[in-house]
Amino acid sequence: MDKFVVEGGNRLHGELKIPGAxxxxxxxxxxxxxxxxxxxxxxxxxxxxxxxxxxxxxxxxxxxxxxxxxxxxxxxxxxxxxxxxxxxxxxxxxxxxxxxxxxxxxxxxxxxxxxxxxxxxxxxxxxxxxxxxxxxxxxxxxxxxxxxxxxxxxxxxxxxxxxxxxxxxxxxxxxxxxxxxxxxxxxxxxxxxxxxxxxxxxxxxxxxxxxxxxxxxxxxxxxxxxxxxVIPDRIVAGTYMACVAATGGELVLDGIDYEHVSSIAYLLRNCGVSVELLNDKTIRIKSDGNLKAIEVIRTSPYPGFPTDMQPQFVAILSKAKGTSVVIETVFENRYGYVEQLMRMGADITVRERVAVIKGVKRLTGAFLEASDLRGGAALTIAALAAEGTSVINNVKHIDRGYEAFEKNLGAIGAKIRRE
The missing domain is CATH 3.65.10.10 (Enolpyruvate transferase domain)
Structure with a gap:
């Protein structure tokens, strides 16, 4: 069964083209x-x-x-x-x-x-x-x-x-x-x-x-x-945006529709990340990796903040300064990945549909199990930003929604490989 081996702590730099949704x-x-x-x-x-x-x-x-x-x-x-x-x-x-x-x-x-x-x-x-x-x-x-x-x-x-x-x-x-x-x-x-x-x-x-x-x-x-x-994939775009927010660095994403990712960009800016619209199909994301907490994030149907980006944001907020609250309104059991983040040192409390994330100074590498598509993406983001090496099992879940995920991340500076 395939797994990702991720060596954390590397900033991301480069350019990616977003595939179809x-x-x-x-x-x-x-x-x-x-x-x-x-x-x-x-x-x-x-x-x-x-x-x-x-x-x-x-x-x-x-x-x-x-x-x-x-x-x-x-x-x-x-x-x-x-x-x-x-x-x-x-x-x-x-x-x-x-x-x-x-x-x-x-x-x-x-x-x-x-x-x-x-x-x-x-x-x-x-x-x-x-x-x-x-x-x-x-x-x-x-x-x-x-x-x-x-x-x-x-x-x-x-x-x-x-x-x-x-x-x-x-x-x-x-x-x-x-x-x-x-x-x-x-x-x-x-x-x-x-x-x-x-x-x-x-x-x-x-x-x-x-x-x-x-x-x-x-x-x-x-x-x-x-x-x-087919239109570009707004969740794939948002996931790469979250990757560079967590690790620090500078990333240009091409082939996007900015309106489709505007709620994601808005919340990243609230975290202290720079999201710059270069033209109607290209954005640039800059981050120093030092993120600020967000008081409350509530998932909702479009044009609100998408539930498919909730796990990725919980991952980046795990290292943000301060306390964030995430409220999941669409799916009642979408925090299954949180236990894995806590194995990395994250301080997260979940009660029903509410997650309270107290940012920690660092996450550490761990052996992790992906149990769903977006939760697996969140574990990858956390592993990229962590100190040390992480192993993520069951990446078949991630493959369901991300084309050549590890290759794309590797192309922009991540140390990640599939075994």
Missing amino acids: KNAVLPILAATVLNRGTSVIRNCPVLEDVKTMQEILSSLGLKVEHDGQSIIVDGKNLSSNTIPESLASKMRSSIVLMGSMLGRTGEIYISYPGGCAIGPRPIDLHLNSLRKMGAEIDDLYKGILHCRVKKFQGTEILLDYPSVGATENIMLAASLAEGETIIRNAAKEPEIVDLQNFLQALGVKIHGAGTGVIHINGCREIEKDVTYS
């Missing part, structure tokens, strides 16, 4: 199921989750090719309506295939999705929304769902919570539905806007993504050859 490419690949033509998706990151989605599409009978950073999906021959349980269990994003598969074939067998162990993430919003559009859904056995629909019917749906996945599933289902579908209290994340833009490229009449209310008028059929480029 994992959380954008996965629903867009699910959307290619709607298209009987050929979809060329560019700027795709090379990640385990993306590979899994490609395998799922191939298992359905679609022809899938990978050419560098492009994935080509020929949607002509869809021959199966069953998502292999071995693949669906690997990642949560498999659930968004419900909307596109039901829209095109009228039937799907799929198991409950897998993903990171960061607390319950029920799919009730997905199922209830699809039922409102006419789907019949039965839980057969061992978590296998059998879903069928004659034809989705457009309707108005008010989400109890602006769930990204549920919003995506409804958008995909509505793309081949009869009539208009309106999603109220929809998620506003940039990945939702990116999915809308791809659906528009397919010819779907859809607007409102990013506003909280989305209107979709379905098509009878989609058969179009289209080429589309």
Whole structure:
């Protein structure tokens, strides 16, 4: 099993280009199921989750090719309506295939999705929304769902919570539905806007993504050859920003969308880090490694501070001067990595969804276990800023969301290797 060996205490300097967003490419690949033509998706990151989605599409009978950073999906021959349980269990994003598969074939067998162990993430919003559009859904056995629909019917749906996945599933289902579908209290994340833009490229009449209310008028059929480029990954960008904040140094990030990382930049500035916008796609981060505590950070849906950056900030605040409070409002069990940080000397108290971080003067290297994607990234940040050598096991979790993480860090001065 792969692990990272990290020698801490080295400042980071250099330039990195940010890859395409994992959380954008996965629903867009699910959307290619709607298209009987050929979809060329560019700027795709090379990640385990993306590979899994490609395998799922191939298992359905679609022809899938990978050419560098492009994935080509020929949607002509869809021959199966069953998502292999071995693949669906690997990642949560498999659930968004419900909307596109039901829209095109009228039937799907799929198991409950897998993903990171960061607390319950029920799919009730997905199922209830699809039922409102006419789907019949039965839980057969061992978590296998059998879903069928004659034809989705457009309707108005008010989400109890602006769930990204549920919003995506409804958008995909509505793309081949009869009539208009309106999603109220929809998620506003940039990945939702990116999915809308791809659906528009397919010819779907859809607007409102990013506003909280989305209107979709379905098509009878989609058969179009289209080429589309995925947006940059704001969480990957934010993670590298946190790395240089913790270690000190100067880093230029290219190929970003500043608006997408503005909440991250705002909080880093509050920590004493310089974040300079060089142009609309490039920023420079400077840090002396001496960070200030932040009184309160509260995670929230976009455009608020993203829950996917919470572990990374807890890691950098572990060495900040003063006491910080982090409140997690999205997932109820996202502090699983904290025990590992405490093995490095961090002073953190967790009660339910609140973490109180008292900054310490130094962290020391330790043997660590990554248990989820972003928690693993947080351990890497702490190891980079610590004194001595750290070993991080189970980096398969990190590989799910960061392309060539150790190679990129090594290119900007980190002493990190994979074994």
